[in-house]
Amino acid sequence: MYTYTEFDRQFVHARAAQFRDQLERNLSGELSDDDFRPLRLQNGWYVQRHAPMLRVAVPYGELSAKQLRQLAQIAREFDRGYGHFTTRQNLQYNWIPLPQSADVMDRLAAVDMHGIQTSGNCIRNITSDALAGVAADEIVDPRPYCEILRQWSTLHPEFAFLPRKFKIAVSGAAEDRAAIAWHDIGLQLVKRDAGEIGFKVLVGGGMGRTPVIGSVISEFVPWQQILVYIEAIVRVYNRYGRRDNAYKARIKILVKAEGQKFFDAVAAEFDNILTHDTEGGAHIIPQAEFDRVAACFVRPAGVQPVTVSVAAANDATDQPQAYTRWLERNVHAHQVPGYRAVTLSLKRAGVPPGDATDVQMEQAAELSERFSHAELRVTHDQNLLLPWVRETELRALWQAAKEAGFATPNIGFLTDMINCPGGDFCALANARSIPVAAAITERFDDLDTLYDIGDIDLHISGCINSCGHHHSGHIGILGVDKDGAEWYQVLLGGSDGSTISGAPIPGKVIGPSFAAEEVPDVIEAVIDTYRQERAAGERFIDTVRRIGITSFKTAADAQRHLTARATT
Structure with a gap:
């Protein structure tokens, strides 16, 4: 760290x-x-x-x-x-x-934390892959670059009052687990054949009222120049982004409207900074500064490759089903032989997704001290992750995590949903999202059923601001206001860009909105349609893409009529 x-x-x-x-x-x-x-x-x-x-x-x-x-x-x-x-x-x-x-x-x-720039029209918290530094498919560890970006952007005097909030995500692995295409700037670390490291840069992604997938503005920017390139992008946005309409002020609107003109303006500004910025010089990252920051992200002392397989370490031939399922869903491959990364699930019946009590936080801290060199990660999916777990200690960790309520083996399943706080807390929300999440979790609170359904990303937002990322869910739910009442749109076929989800794309609405009490029945109708239509081994998102949304829409509408008759 x-x-x-x-x-x-x-x-x-x-x-x-x-x-x-x-x-x-x-x-x-x-x-x-x-x-x-x-x-x-x-x-x-x-x-x-x-x-x-x-x-x-x-x-x-x-x-x-x-x-x-x-x-x-x-x-x-x-x-x-x-x-x-x-x-x-x-x-x-x-x-x-x-x-x-x-x-x-x-x-x-007192513990080196703050809330600086987690809100306001500025460059927000830099996000990345929760498996950064340990992922088996990692190309380059993104954390040193994220930290340099954090320091550069914090209280940057030129970018303190942008037209709107600005979000940057960084990925250093073959699989995009940071949803970079959905951000104002998305950065993908790449390594050329000669070993040269740089960034593929996407710009203009975002959700909200107008979901847009980021466009590639550069295939390769040398890592030493990445601050300059981002500065060029944000300067152009700061200069030309709209300030008269909050809904049209995000950079995605500017990129979509100007197209190549925006790209040309960034190229010109980039060149101008590199060649003419004599006042303090361009922000080229010095090798010495990179080395200083990167030295903080070495493996913890004592982490050494171990030639022990998961099966041998855990004697998998004689284990309870709950443990083997946990190994399958919550335990992840690691770049260091003999180690695994482990997700502590914050998703279970009766608890809003992403919530943790003070006692649970302390329990998670204790688990990290016992099993992961006192280090944790917060995941994009609103769970916690232990990045440095020895395979020989997985059984002991599972037992301790189970006692603390962190061992639900549902990672990647329907109940491992993303969910914003919604109308129960947020003044911007049109509808509550927590009760809807709770009703769906209760409806599908059976592991055998979840295993039969397989991988599904369910994302719920309480309003069009999309804090629950409903656009990128295989199933998305959006709270809307209809004459002062809470209603919900259902979307299908979205993707955040991960391997399971495929290329990033916004989901499609499957018809008129539904009342809150109808949503669990509608989701069940959608799932039943998938189970009837799927080919052997086919995941939900693949079935949706193969057959389209018509059959799902028909099933949802039929369920609406059944629910209406049952309540009259």
Whole structure:
């Protein structure tokens, strides 16, 4: 993990002290709410439907046991005893009183954490593959580049007030587990035959009202120049992006409208920075600085290749089915022989997806200390992951994870869904998403059924802002408002760009919206159609692409009529 320098620590503590001064002046009436709003937003503080919400940055998803214990303590002392892990690899609190917010910022700074730029019209938290540094298919470890990007973008004076929020994702593996095509900028690390390392750059991706897949703007940018290239992109966006309409202010709208003109403007700005920026020079990454940062991401002491197979380490011939299923779904290949990465599932009946109590956070921290060199990751799918687990300790980890409620063997299944907090908390939401998620989880809370259905990405958003990434789900659910009532659109065939999902593409709506009580029946009708139509060994997303959405739409409409008759 990245180790904060004395400068880094002084920086976050100074930021916390600055926020305390701003808060005190606001509470005393010296600083108006309108003037305070952009200041609190760039420190991660929203005012939501019922109470303030804090979004804590977890850069590229990497978290220490010490940090997670502090997050648990904050949840216990300042919130209502839990937090919510998001698709942006952050943690959100929903009930912290604003007068106590400065105390929380001090607690975060004490463990090298903050909420800087987790909100506001700026470059947000840099996200990446939760398996970064351990993935068996990794080309280049993206974490040093993510950290350099984080430092460069933090409080960047030129990009503090962009037309809209701006999100960057980085992948360093053959499989895209960071959904880079759905971001304002997506970066794919590549290595040429001669060993030269650089980035394939995508620009203009995004969800919201207008889902757009990012376009490749450059096939190869040398790693030393990547900050310059991103600076060129963001400068062009900052110069020409719309500021008169929040719905048309994202970079995807500018890229879609201008096309090649946007690409040419970026190329010209890139060349201009490289050749004419004499005031401080272009931000070329020095080898010495890269080496300094990269030295923080070496393997933990004691992690050495071991020639022991999973079967031999766990005597798989005499194991309970729950354990073998956990091995299959929650345990992942590793680049170091004798090690595995393990997902701690935050998805089970009765709990909103992504939520963890203060006790569970402490239990997860303890598991990381016992089994993973005190290191965890927050995943894009709102789970936690232990990256350094010895194969010989998998059985012991499973037993401990089961006792803590983390061992549900459903990773990649329907109930391992992505879900935003929705209308229960968010002031922007049109509908609640948590009750819908709970009803679907209850309906499909049978592992034999889930294993028969197989891999499905289910994503639920409470509004068009798409925090639940409904566009990229194999099945997407979007909450909408109809005359003050909560209704839900269902989409099919979306993809985030992973190997299972295929090329990134937005899902298609399968008809008029459904009432909340109809949604579980509709999802069951869709699943039943898949089970009737699938070819041998065919996954849900493959069946949808082969036969189209008509049969699924017909089944959903028929279920709507059945539900209507049953309630009259």
